[in-house]
Amino acid sequence: MSEEMNLSVNEGFQEGDIVKGVAEQVDEKSVTVTIEGAPFDGIVPISELSSLHIEKASDAVSVGDTLELMITKVEEENFVLSKRKVDALKAWDDLIQKYESGEVFEAEVKDVVKGGLVVDLGVRGFVPASLVEDYFVEDFEDYKGKTMSFKITELDKEKGRLILSHRAVVEEEKASKKQEVIHNIKEGDVLDGKVQRLASFGAFVDLGGIDGLVHISQVAHEHIDDVSTVLSEGQEVKVKVLSVDHDNERIALSIKETLPGPWAGVEEKAAKGSILTGKVKRLVSFGAFVEVFPGIEGLVHISQISHKHINTPHEALKEGQEVQVKVLDVNEAERRLSLNIKDLIENPDKEEEFDYELPEENTGFSFSDVIGDQLKKFTEK
Numbered sequence: 001m002s003e004e005m006n007l008s009v010n011e012g013f014q015e016g017d018i019v020k021g022v023a024e025q026v027d028e029k030s031v032t033v034t035i036e037g038a039p040f041d042g043i044v045p046i047s048e049l050s051s052l053h054i055e056k057a058s059d060a061v062s063v064g065d066t067l068e069l070m071i072t073k074v075e076e077e078n079f080v081l082s083k084r085k086v087d088a089l090k091a092w093d094d095l096i097q098k099y100e101s102g103e104v105f106e107a108e109v110k111d112v113v114k115g116g117l118v119v120d121l122g123v124r125g126f127v128p129a130s131l132v133e134d135y136f137v138e139d140f141e142d143y144k145g146k147t148m149s150f151k152i153t154e155l156d157k158e159k160g161r162l163i164l165s166h167r168a169v170v171e172e173e174k175a176s177k178k179q180e181v182i183h184n185i186k187e188g189d190v191l192d193g194k195v196q197r198l199a200s201f202g203a204f205v206d207l208g209g210i211d212g213l214v215h216i217s218q219v220a221h222e223h224i225d226d227v228s229t230v231l232s233e234g235q236e237v238k239v240k241v242l243s244v245d246h247d248n249e250r251i252a253l254s255i256k257e258t259l260p261g262p263w264a265g266v267e268e269k270a271a272k273g274s275i276l277t278g279k280v281k282r283l284v285s286f287g288a289f290v291e292v293f294p295g296i297e298g299l300v301h302i303s304q305i306s307h308k309h310i311n312t313p314h315e316a317l318k319e320g321q322e323v324q325v326k327v328l329d330v331n332e333a334e335r336r337l338s339l340n341i342k343d344l345i346e347n348p349d350k351e352e353e354f355d356y357e358l359p360e361e362n363t364g365f366s367f368s369d370v371i372g373d374q375l376k377k378f379t380e381k
Helices: 003-012 083-101 169-184 367-380
Strands: 017-026 028-034 042-045 066-075 078-082 105-113 115-120 124-128 148-158 161-165 190-199 203-208 213-217 236-245 250-254 275-284 287-293 296-301 323-331 338-341
Touching: 017 042, 028 115, 042 066, 066 083, 083 148, 124 148, 148 169, 148 296, 148 338, 190 213, 275 296, 287 338, 287 367, 296 323, 338 367
Parallel strands: 042 078, 124 161, 213 250, 296 338
Antiparallel strands: 017 028, 017 066, 028 042, 066 078, 105 115, 105 148, 115 124, 148 161, 190 203, 190 236, 203 213, 236 250, 275 287, 275 323, 287 296, 323 338
């Protein structure tokens, strides 16, 4: 090219200019484009097609596509062009605005790399593994091609650094939902929930945005030592709200108050006269309390414990002892159960009783008849 021609070209097309080009040929590692008004074609190397790594130019461009490009170099009878730099110029202003406003936006995950995810926003955005979810993720392969919501947590235009977080979006949504739920919950409400986590002292139940605590004492009517024997994570449960602490965002729940009480139907389970097996739970001066069903204790009065006189129940029973009892009286409304032990054990001091047979009354004669007959014989002699 003559020097005059080169000067003419340089006057109309300079490095840094933004031009439009139409893809005429797509090779594996480059794209050839025609530029309106230019005396010759331009080349876009594969590295300048996208902010992301691509294997083939055809992954990003097809023949006939119109591209907005930046002239990065003017060579003899050729332009070297970049689509990536134009995309970045357009993107940064928008990204800076999103970053400053804290805007939440959606984008597709283009690639999964060691340590996180890659998103194309005109510039390469990186999502570290720790900022993908609010829980540990072992394998990110399923995230490729997935559209997710993000916030920008770090931005440095000069260094081309753009850090995104999906976790921040999730946490904000949960915090918002938590506030909404806790302000709508009232003491006494009966709600459906899901067991989220078990602890030695109880269970945390998800109420749809906020967790409430069911203390171990509120899990069941009967005493339990291990929550996992009654509940499991993921289990659907019905709970009653005992209290709501809005300042500390704490909700106390009860499962047992949504369940039928242990005394329900007791008059059928422990009918008067029935014999049951129970365990001595407490000894008091006037008798012993025996648990015959979970949560149901009856009183064996001291006078009903033993056949012999005892001064205290401790003389005949000990706590934890298994005994058989007879139901003397039951009152479901008053939750009262009277029991007896001594009627079911042998009385060692009981004297043997004998049955005496009386002479038959109707023998046909009497003692006076016999005497009379003998006297009659004596007078006749």
